Amino acid sequence: MLGRTASGLFWMSRYLERSENTARLIDAGFHLALTRPSEAAPNEWASVLSTSGADEAYKAKYDGYEGLNVVDFLLRDTANPGSVLSMVHMARENARQVRTALTREAFEATNEAWMTLRDLLAKPVSERDLPSVLNMIRQQSALVRGAIHGTMLRNDVYNFLRIGTFLERADNTARILDVKYYVLLPSIAHVGAALDNVQWEKILRAVSAHRAYRWLNGEGVTARGISEFLILDRQFPRSLAFSVAKVTENLNHLARDYGDRPESLVHAESMSAMFDRQTIAAITEIGLHGFLREFIRDHYGLAGTIASDYRFHE
Amino acid sequence: MLTQYAQIMSRQCFGLAQNLAFPRDCYSLVAMSTEQTYFDEMLGFDETARSPYTDYDAWFQAEDIKRLRRKATEAEASFRKTGITFNVYGESEAAERLIPFDIVRRIISGREWDRLSKGIEQRVRALNAFLYDIYHNQEIIKAGRIPAELIANNDAFLPEMIGVTPPGGVYTHIVGTDIVRTGENDFFVLEDNARTPSGVSYMLENRETMMQMFPELFSQIKVREVAGYPRSLRRSLAATRPPAINSSDTPVIAVLTPGMYNSAFYEHAFLADQMGAELVEGHDLRVVDGRIAMRTTQGYQAIDVLYRRVDDEYLDPLTFNPQSALGVAGIMDVYRAGGITIANAPGSGIADDKAVYSYMPEIVEFYTGESALLKNVPTWRCSDPQSLQYVLDNLAALVVKEVHGSGGYGMLVGPTASKREISTFATKLKAHPSNYIAQPTLSLSTVPIFTRAGLAPRHVDLRPYVLVSPDKVTITPGGLTRVALKKGSLVVNSSQGGGTKDTWVLED
Structure with a gap:
């Protein structure tokens, strides 16, 4: 290709x-x-x-x-x-x-x-x-x-399409959270603190997650719960962890097909591993804003490495 | 219905015929009958259906007009969805246009086609022999059959190709021979498109669309297939791979496009897709170890055969236009060293030059030893002072074309031009006479098209597609019929309001 x-x-x-x-x-x-x-x-x-x-x-x-x-x-x-x-x-x-x-x-x-x-x-x-x-x-x-x-066909064409989808999605979810981090901030440190109804509804709606979240969490809407859901949930298809795992999976397919192990795969795997270890408590410790900024930057770098590994440009 | 169609036909023809005045010596050649009616492919010169069209009337009578209208709308929607659109030069990018498609078929009998295709094959073989000769010993000039200036002063002649023999000896892998008909047995070649003829995707998509719209017709009537074209194209291209390259691997074929804003981009993508070839642009390519290679996700991969849809001028900025970003720097050196096949070969354009065209009868005879089976349209070369005078005196009756022009741009159709247009054109012509040739206004045949009022006759031409490989010439039965949709118009180019039709060659 x-x-x-x-x-x-x-x-x-x-x-x-x-x-x-x-x-x-x-x-x-x-x-x-x-x-x-x-x-x-x-x-x-x-x-x-x-x-x-x-x-x-x-x-x-x-x-x-x-x-x-x-x-x-x-x-x-x-x-x-x-x-x-x-x-x-x-x-x-x-x-x-x-x-x-x-x-x-x-x-x-x-x-x-x-x-x-x-x-x-x-x-x-x-x-x-x-x-x-x-x-x-x-x-x-x-x-x-x-x-x-x-x-x-589930070949390299499909892999590049999927990589684009999930890179963009993770970036968008991170930005939605980051713009609203100050809304979540006052209460995120306090487990169980209730959140402004309309605000959380908006954040969840923006990622089409208001129903899913309620299914999983009932009425217990907390800032911490939402952050955890959008960052770390393994089942929600728009969470950061889910998206990064998908990017890694597709890069792995490519690597197997092409028989190499490029830098972008190593990078994505280390991001995936970070999400495996990550807890919402630790993120709160770092600070939500700082965590998201770092993620967006790291993720942007990954997109660049993919472009150079697969020779998008001369 | 047939009578009604015939009436429309004669009314229309009379309207135009009054404007026509042909030079006496062209009378017989353009097959104008004394009544000055056009040859209609359904009715001939009278009002009885010709044999390939005997069932046409019965079919049309049985059809529901509303249903046909609906089908025409469906066809247009399907072309848009597929993205068979093009951009017109000078219009905004958003203005994507469709070439109008007429839903009723044009029919050619198998017998007619076989005769026609013999003539085309002869002509295409002669073109290849001519190209070889012109870039090697120039025997035809030595024999005094064509003047040396015709080649020496011609921009389409590439000195870079002197002494170069393309792989398999094939110059024109793909040719589109434009043919017009003026009578029962009168076919003329209007142009030999030997550079990068376009339109074949329309031939294929038109047939595909017709089979979806009228499956019942195809089960009743046996029509020769066109769908094998992409496979034949691939085979033809593969057969001319550079001989120095190991012949046990599958050759790597790529289609070179100027990019998605080119008006024929859909066709480039379509052909690449159908052949299983890569669609590349100039900036995907570079010279690597004496080969032309494309940048893939896994590194550079060498190409064996490049089907280029980029003109000679833009092919190699090192050899030709240094501004060109559409080509590949160094490709001409690789080509001359046998590292890649370029289809069509650079320099093939000399064979479809309009000044060279006027010598085609001599060219065919010189290389095949036979007289040409297909006639040339009589052509005045304006470079000759006597001809120029004649052309200037008769502008209102002639079609005048630029020698290097195409697409119907920059031409004058005398009979339909205003006095003002004619006098403006005369000034241009006098300033650069050798830029122009002139031909009589041919009475192009008409075929039925579907209009709001039912069937109506419109003028058409035909572009069959010819594939040349070292061992054979393959001509797809039929080709692209271009139709002037405007009543009475003789200009069929899509850039000037022409449409297309599916062309059926019967299995008879």
């Missing part, structure tokens, strides 16, 4: 994953804005923007955090490279670039996702239509994932 193809697959799945996560973030923000007194909403929208890394670009364009402006910027502003529309476009451009590596179904699902969302996001989305638009974004994303899952 060409290094450029590996890169295209990796980025295609990163963009797809991120567009879906951005839709979730918007959903969570929207929910909060509906359930909160109106003076609190701008703060929430500001934190949504900073989670998606679009705060600066937004401020350059708008004054104040008006809900529909934020939604428009994150959903369909083509001048914002992090908007859902821009990212689905980039995912599709990468898919075109590597279409010989994809099955016809996988390519067509991606292409159709883009065509559908391009039409859906051609005009500003009203408050009334927002829930169904967000739903459609998640649905299109699920269709692409389904086509990939159901038709692709």
Whole structure:
């Protein structure tokens, strides 16, 4: 496989994953804005923007955090490279670039996702239509994932797609937690301290985990419990530990196929091992913010090593 | 329905015929009957169905028009979903366009096809012999059959290829011979596309789409297959691998594309995929140990055969255009040393140059010892002062083309041009006469297309795809039919509003 193809697959799945996560973030923000007194909403929208890394670009364009402006910027502003529309476009451009590596179904699902969302996001989305638009974004994303899952050979092509997905996912989950760390902070050290209802709901919604969390933990919602769930849970598919394990697993497949043991695998394995030993008490000790910052940095380095190990660029 | 179609046909033809005035010496060649009607492939010159079309009317009568309309919409949606779109130069990136697809078939009888394909094979063999000769001893010039300036002053001639023999002696692995029809037995070659002919993916996708839309027709009517093309292409390319390379391994084949913003990118990806070849870009490649190698996830891997869809000019920045980022620095040296096969060979463009085209009858005769089976369109070379004068005097009746142009750009279609367009063109022509050739406006045949009003005749041409390997020439039955969708229009290029149709060669 060409290094450029590996890169295209990796980025295609990163963009797809991120567009879906951005839709979730918007959903969570929207929910909060509906359930909160109106003076609190701008703060929430500001934190949504900073989670998606679009705060600066937004401020350059708008004054104040008006809900529909934020939604428009994150959903369909083509001048914002992090908007859902821009990212689905980039995912599709990468898919075109590597279409010989994809099955016809996988390519067509991606292409159709883009065509559908391009039409859906051609005009500003009203408050009334927002829930169904967000739903459609998640649905299109699920269709692409389904086509990939159901038709692709489990070879290097698949591995690069999966690596992109989980690298992006871990990064997104870490950012969601980090932006909200100050909300969790006062109570995280105190086992069992109750948390602002709406806040925790938002964090869990942003990773589609509010149901899963309740299933596993009943009504006992604590800052510590949420942090543990999103960082260390082995079953939750959007936790850091889960994502890192998946990246490691796919790098291992590649190493076995190619018969080597590159630096990126060594790096990923050491990250996995760290999560095996890690406890929420220890993370609290280090400080949640510090832990997440360190993770994001380390993880960013891993992505770079993968790119150079597999010759994404010359 | 047939009568109605015939009426539409004659009305349309009269409208245009009044504008046409042909030079007397071309009358017989362009097969204009005295009534000046076009040859219709379904009805001929009168109103009775020709043999390949005898059941067409019955089929159309039995079809539900609404159902056909729905199918046309479905076909378009399926092309979009598959991403068979292209970008038009000068339009924004978002403006992805489809080449319109007409859902009714064009039919050619097996007998007609066999005759046609003999003529194509003869012509393509002659082209390869010509290329070999031109880059070696130039016997044809020594024999006085073509003037030396034709080659010496031609930009398409690559001095870098002098004395180089491509692996297997094949220059044009893939040729697209553009053919037009003007009568029952009158076929003309309009152009020999010997560089990087495109459109074959449309031939394949059109057939695929037709089989999905009208499976019942394919079970009733035996149509010759086109689906074997990618396999034949692979075989043809593999057969010309460099001889110095160990022949027991499977050859490594790659398709070189200028990238995804090229208008034919879909086709490049499609062919690579169908052949099981890598789709590479210039920046994936470099010279490693005297070979051209591609950067893979496991290091550099040497390529044996490169099917390039990049023009000569951009192939090697060290030899040709130094600005080019589309090619590979040093590939010409590797090629000359026998380290890689390039298909089509660099310098093949001299064979489809429009000035060289006008000598094709002589070229075919010189190399095959036979007279050409397929006719050339009579061509005036504007470099010749007498011809230039004639062309200037008759611009309103002629088609004038740039010698190196393609895609229907920069050409004048006299009969449909305004007075102003003609006078502007005359100025350009006088400034650079040797840049142009002129041909009579051919009365291209018409075939039925499906319109809102039912079947209506439109002008078409045909591009069959020819594969050349050291031991044989393979021609896929049928090819790409391009159709001028605008009523009365003679310009079939997709960049100028043309569409495509599936082309059936019957098993008869």
